[in-house]
Amino acid sequence: MAHESGWSVKSIRKLLAERRIRHLKRGNRYLIPKSAIDDFLNANMIEPEDRSGDLCVPETNGAPL
Incomplete structure (x- = not known):
């Protein structure tokens, strides 16, 4: 799973030990x-927040300003 997901083996073992991911032992x-x-x-x-007063300028026609 570590190879496929890009997660470290240590992270996966921690998730398993904490029973945060479904598994069968x-x-x-x-x-x-x-x-x-x-x-x-x-x-x-975690979904991004919609911040309507953001100071970033939106892209126009797919090209940054």
């Missing part, structure tokens, strides 16, 4: 369904 091995990764990301996704 079989002996010494942890089996993590692919859907568990999507579920975890969706549950922990």
Whole structure:
């Protein structure tokens, strides 16, 4: 999973130890369904705030000003 997700092995082990990601433990091995990764990301996704007085200038016709 670390290779596929880009997360460190340490981070994944921490998520498993804290029971923050769905998994199945079989002996010494942890089996993590692919859907568990999507579920975890969706549950922990932080959406950007819509800040209407932002000082950034919006792009025009796909080109920055």
